Amino acid sequence: MRKSRISAVAAMAAAAALALTGCGGSGGDAGDGDTVKIGIKFDQPGLGFKDGEAYKGFDVDVAKYVAKELGFAEDKIEWVSAPSANRETLLETKQVDMIFATYSITDTRKERVAFAGPYFVAGQDLLVRQDDTSITGPETLTGKKLCSVTGSTSAKKVSDSYPGVSLVEQGGYADCLGLLETGGIDAVTTDDIILAGLAATEANKGKFKVVGNTFSEEKYGVGLSKDATTCADINTAITKMIDSGEWEKALQANTEGTGYSPNAKLNPPKPEACA
Amino acid sequence: MQGYLSLWDEYGGQMVSAFWGNLQLTFWAAIGSLVLGTILALMRISPVPSFRAFGTSYVNIFRNTPLTIIMAFGVLVLFGVFQVQFSSDFNLNFFQIAILGLTIYHSAFVCEAIRSGVNTVPLGQAEAARAIGLSFMPAARLVILPQAFRGAIAPLGNVLIALIKNTTVAVAGSVAEISGLMKTMLEFRADVGILIFLTIAVFFVIVVIPVGLLTTYLSKKLAVAR
Numbered sequence: 120m121r122k123s124r125i126s127a128v129a130a131m132a133a134a135a136a137l138a139l140t141g142c143g144g145s146g147g148d149a150g151d152g153d154t155v156k157i158g159i160k161f162d163q164p165g166l167g168f169k170d171g172e173a174y175k176g177f178d179v180d181v182a183k184y185v186a187k188e189l190g191f192a193e194d195k196i197e198w199v200s201a202p203s204a205n206r207e208t209l210l211e212t213k214q215v216d217m218i219f220a221t222y223s224i225t226d227t228r229k230e231r232v233a234f235a236g237p238y239f240v241a242g243q244d245l246l247v248r249q250d251d252t253s254i255t256g257p258e259t260l261t262g263k264k265l266c267s268v269t270g271s272t273s274a275k276k277v278s279d280s281y282p283g284v285s286l287v288e289q290g291g292y293a294d295c296l297g298l299l300e301t302g303g304i305d306a307v308t309t310d311d312i313i314l315a316g317l318a319a320t321e322a323n324k325g326k327f328k329v330v331g332n333t334f335s336e337e338k339y340g341v342g343l344s345k346d347a348t349t350c351a352d353i354n355t356a357i358t359k360m361i362d363s364g365e366w367e368k369a370l371q372a373n374t375e376g377t378g379y380s381p382n383a384k385l386n387p388p389k390p391e392a393c394a
Numbered sequence: 395m396q397g398y399l400s401l402w403d404e405y406g407g408q409m410v411s412a413f414w415g416n417l418q419l420t421f422w423a424a425i426g427s428l429v430l431g432t433i434l435a436l437m438r439i440s441p442v443p444s445f446r447a448f449g450t451s452y453v454n455i456f457r458n459t460p461l462t463i464i465m466a467f468g469v470l471v472l473f474g475v476f477q478v479q480f481s482s483d484f485n486l487n488f489f490q491i492a493i494l495g496l497t498i499y500h501s502a503f504v505c506e507a508i509r510s511g512v513n514t515v516p517l518g519q520a521e522a523a524r525a526i527g528l529s530f531m532p533a534a535r536l537v538i539l540p541q542a543f544r545g546a547i548a549p550l551g552n553v554l555i556a557l558i559k560n561t562t563v564a565v566a567g568s569v570a571e572i573s574g575l576m577k578t579m580l581e582f583r584a585d586v587g588i589l590i591f592l593t594i595a596v597f598f599v600i601v602v603i604p605v606g607l608l609t610t611y612l613s614k615k616l617a618v619a620r
Contacts, residue, residue: 275582294470
């Protein structure tokens, strides 16, 4: 009796372990050549957004182009959700091959992952109501109420560099936009292209505008695992996308109607040399 | 290891002050929900039907509403739409909204914990109180509640532990507390990601274990011998 109970427990544990590893997909081996797993944001309009069964946004368009250049047709791409806090782990455990998810290249991140690119240089900017003319840049913020996402680079930048600003921290930019619309706050702050993507959605069209006075530099790179060998090929693909005009077209299509144009001094960027 | 030590250099002070924020939230919300919860419990055992109905409705509504939604309501509706200002200080305002949310939510649980304590008091006690001429409030104050609280220490301790941990939900209400700081640390120090989680967990364990031990000890020590 006792023995059978122990073996039953062992069988259950084994079944659970199988079920858990099942989540990682059948192949297990990331670079098996058949498909490529790409991590994107699922909830970032204009960059990486899951709309029903389709994936849309600038990150998605760049990812599709790069995958095509690496020899993966569009139907060979497996899209994986890559929330900010999980990105390094996803790469280290080979659950994804590449990440295109507003992933800024920083030195602390380079300790755990490698980067190709950058494919875009964003900058922190402000989103205000369409009729607001009092905010023109970071120096006009004193006494204003701002909103950003808890734990984001943008939130830290504001609280460190602009002490005269009242900052509301929310779980997502959609909550911030709600507060901006009802008048609880005066501006939303984060990377300019994220703001443009939010303002370009159907529900928000015509309500908000991007100020267009950036005060930081965020280089969006392609996240790779440390032992990935594809870095140079990805850089070639990005350069080709920029030269062919596809890059510009993708950017236009995803920020249409917001009057947004990226910082022309830094864009389009030139990919950095691979480590 | 080197990376982890530099995490403490960089964020050690902030972690302590952020966790102090959690403890302050716990303190004020614990007092608030003990007061409100006791009033609700009195309503639920009172002889007045409308009071009983109110107490029952309150408990059923707020016990079944997720705390995150109460917090989001505080910020997006109270602050966002109605521009409610409890305090002229911008950040203190959110702190007070968060205390309000935690109090409203946990008083439903405190009410039920106290009511379970009331159920440990034998019916004869209430009958004896009535027999010597005490009306409802004096009987509750002098006879029922003192025994009920002593019987409710263990469940109240559980509510307190839940409250300590639930203060992390205040991050949805834009309060500077430790789970918000955890997100910041994960964003900037991805190199020690898992250690950040464990460190925050240890902060809570250090506070929660003594609370658990103390309430268990008190519930035995103060139990009414019958």
